Amino acid sequence: KAGVTQTPRYLIKTRGQQVTLSCSPISGHRSVSWYQQTPGQGLQFLFEYFSETQRNKGNFPGRFSGRQFSNSRSEMNVSTLELGDSALYLCASSFSGTGNQETQYFGPGTRLLVL
């Protein structure tokens, strides 16, 4: 079974631009979560989607948005990029996001550099 895939793996953008990152979950998984990891702020939860609906959102400005498609693939978008948005963006998938018997799997991440 294929793991969680994220594209692109590396990205360089300039301030003010926007960026879209993609995450394909493990087949059959309907919950997709996004995280940001930076040296200064550590790992932070961005948002979680289940069946095309955003169920939870972390404390990030509205420049950060996401969506989930009917095949459970998810995208996140960051508009008007700032230097501080430079980070490793991770996505993770699980079957429902709530089950005690299920495991969460992470993708390799997208490393975004904002210049």
Place this chain on the structure above:
Amino acid sequence: AQSVTQPDIHITVSEGASLELRCNYSYGATPYLFWYVQSPGQGLQLLLKYFSGDTLVQGIKGFEAEFKRSQSSFNLRKPSVHWSDAAEYFCAVGVSGGYQKVTFGTGTKLQVIP
């Protein structure tokens, strides 16, 4: 709001020695608790989780953790550390149900010496 404290930024242990990584959380109700490991070659991986039930949970790679409500702790243990366990370990607490909306600790970097 919930929070997680990992008091040890860096820990060094000898291969074969036992390991305990500390984690304290702050949350008013029963939390969902997690330990994750991150290494350059393996990325971020879920080690174990506590949702409910038995307070001693077993995870992958021989790790276990014990939820102690009275101490607001969820310490990670391994009886004998292997060189491949060198990595960064993150404790996390979730409040919305399962894997949703987790808050991470700042991490503990584990170094294993031969």
